[in-house]
Amino acid sequence: MSLLSKTLALATSALIAAATLTSVAQADEATGQQLFPLFSYRTGPYAPSGIPQWAGYRDYFNYINEKGGVNGVKIFVQECETAYTLERAFECYERYKNGYAGAPVAVLFTTSSGFDAAISDKARLDKLPIISVAGGRGDAVDGSVFPYQFPLLFDYWTEASIVIEHIANQAGGYDKLNGLKIATLYHDSGYGRETIQPMAILSEKYGFENIQIAVPHPGEQQQAQWQQIKRAGVDWVFFRAWGVMSPVGLKTAARVGFPADRIIGDIWTGSEEDARPAGAAAKNYLAVSVFPSGTDFEITKELKKNVIDAGKGDLKDVSKFGSVYYNAGLVQAIIYTEILRTGQKKFGNRPLTKEEGQWAAEHLDITAERIAELGATGLLSPLKITPQDHEGDPAAKIVQWDGQKWNAVTDWLKGDRPLFRDAIYARAAAYAKEKGIEPRQAQN
């Protein structure tokens, strides 16, 4: 072997060894930490809704990690950009479903109702718990059919009944609903269509005329739909928009002369990013709110002092600190850390596997006292999950946009969730039958 060949062989061996050592080091980079795959959308049409949310997540995790983590286990955030598209979300899912760099994944926050529905079957086979806070498919509350799906905190069916409850309160009682015309103007997607069935049930019970009108994605043209609403003499509009559809809808409503204080937006249609671009047209517009805005909560004060003012925050524009979407991310991050704590109580203070994450999610119990300890009183309502009920006890407030900010105009409303119980569980049973799933006998 010539000198040149020997040198090349040695160099190649050294390179291979270095590469192997590097990959081993990378593989173990996050050992002892808990992986949180953050499926973000910082680009694309829904980026304005996403960016403040991811800041809420990251700032809270940053704060927790600075304090030593969740019982000593640090949260290892790996962000994966989906641009709110299914195909990229699937890529992200495949990348992180079994953990990353030595850190296991316990549960996955999908951050998209559409992806939640699309990944349903696969996640069941992979036994990876899927968490959708205030989103996801409504029938997944049935834990016996959907052991790996958790539409926590709030659902669109309850939202529909809360909207009707508010309208009844304004009209002077449920008996006054008879004869009213209530239109649902919805984003023509899985998310938007989710309230068709509950509104039909509510209409049948209370006697109001139920009008359903779809708006195609992304919703940049709604003239025909709002003319139809005006023409039909609609009394109230339940406005289930997302992204650009919100300001366009509010401006179009003003154009045809439909009053903003007769429009009640969905929880994803009630942020500063939804109302502000509509200008004066949004004044007095109402919305259902699960994520109150504001910076006066104890936890937000802590974040301001330790993260934002310390220059460690994720927001480029700190004026969004405490906005609806920022607080939505913060609430979701709190729920995640509480799932970890719940699991750690049973399995020990270490990173959890997905099987342990599933148990933890099914036994989550965030009481009012615990919320106070977390400094989140007023920000988060109590949440108790069981193997049978994967949602908890949903509640929401109605808020109103005054041109500058959102103000609560009601206390927490509960709606009429028991009214839907049979329909929801029948839908879950039909899904189980279609997919050949044997509903498990869930045990506490």
Next chain:
Amino acid sequence: MSFFLETLITGLFAGLMYALVAIGFVLIYKASGVFNFAQGAMVFLAALAFVTLVEHGFPFWIAFLATAALMVVVAILVEALVLRPLRNRDSLTLFMATLGLSFVIDGTAQFFLGTDVHMLDLGIDDIAEDYAGILISHFDIVASLIVVTLVAVLAIVFSKTRMGVSLRAVADDTLAAQSIGIRLPVIWRIVWSVAGLVALVAGLLWGARQGVQFSLSLITLKALPVLIIGGFSSIPGAIAGGLIVGASEALADIYLGPLVNGSVSTWFAYILAVAFLLIRPAGLFGDRDIERV
């Protein structure tokens, strides 16, 4: 009947807004045979740059002129960095280049100017008024006048000026035009600049309607059926195509949508476009390709 008329008329107004976007495509297609997929991104960039300047306290006209200058710079860069290196390549290659360009423009605009939704107030009331029982927005009327004026100006530029004649010569026969001394890079720079200015006007009107945000880029998808129906190489075709798409999708949403329990406007325009492709492949006003066999 008045509701039908109201739907029809507001649809026609919406169609003129679609046509405004489609005109930008036509200009570039006429001069270079390229379907510029980045036109939507240019609309977004122009509106975002304008609204950012206004929010930083610049008066309307300063912001408008500065944004117009930016669009000219973009045109020069596109010619130098994308079109010139790809000269003499087939149109599919150039189309793919504009597809990539759209991502570059979208990403660069959002990187430097942010992803927030901005409100854009042009000072034009967007409240409907009653005209003989039909509600029509003042904004729609003003926007239509702007589109008509823009088309008139473009028509004069194309027919009465030396530059316009050069553009038409390039559109008719690029090689012949070059042989008589017309410089292709200059023509491309001019035509991309004019398309950039059209994008600025479109961006302001669309931005005032829906807020300035990334979704402005997606109006490319609205322009496509307009172009198929009207023809890729005709400005009157873009107007006619826009009117047909705007009116038909508004009527379809109202009268056909309830029959299928959903919204139909997204796909209805494309179905219409496919029908036109079958009957009149070059569109209503497009140039028919005639080849010697």
